[in-house]
Structure formats: structure tokens, C-alpha cells
Amino acid sequence: MKMIIGRPRLRSYVEGLHLFDFIARISPGSRVAAMTGHATPELERELIARGASIVLRKSVDMPLVFAVLRNHGR
Numbered sequence: 854m855k856m857i858i859g860r861p862r863l864r865s866y867v868e869g870l871h872l873f874d875f876i877a878r879i880s881p882g883s884r885v886a887a888m889t890g891h892a893t894p895e896l897e898r899e900l901i902a903r904g905a906s907i908v909l910r911k912s913v914d915m916p917l918v919f920a921v922l923r924n925h926g927r
Contacts, residue, residue, distance in 0.1 A: 855883040858909075858918075866896070870903060877904040886921060 857876055876885055887900045890911035897908045907921060 855880060857883050858886045858888050858922075870899060873900060873903040873905060888918075 857880070873885060873887070876883060884906045885904050886907045886909055887905040888909045888911055889896070892900075892908055892910065900908050909918065909921065
């Protein structure tokens with residue numbers, strides 16, 4: 854199983870959300886982690902609805918990111 858980390862804000866949140874839709878369409882078996890520094894509860898719900906299995910805050914330390922990849926990528 855693949856694990857993909859995506860950023861919900863590229864040039865805009867709309868563009869970033871389309872990225873999650875695209876990933877779900879072309880790689881439905883992949884697990885997706887969203888990494889953002891500006892997540893509101895509404896954005897987190899939207900990311901989960903569009904296929905993110907977890908939302909990480911950008912201030913997260915890298916050992917935690919690696920742990921998430923190991924545990925969620927299975």
C-alpha cells in the first residue's frame with residue numbers, strides 16, 4: 854500500500870483540495886496524509902471527506918511523520 858503526503862494549500866485551498874480528489878481517483882488504494890499549518894476543524898473534515906486518513910500540522914516533528922508513515926502506510 855502506498856502512503857502519500859499532500860499539502861491542502863497549493864496556490865489556493867481549492868486547488869489543494871482538488872489534489873486530494875485527484876489522488877483518490879487515480880490511486881484509490883493509497884493512504885493519504887494531509888500536512889498543513891492552517892487547519893481549521895472545517896478544513897480537517899473536508900480533507901477526511903476527500904480521502905485523507907490523517908491530518909498533520911506542519912509544526913509536527915519529523916520523527917512523528919516517520920512514525921505515521923510506518924503505521925498508516927500498512
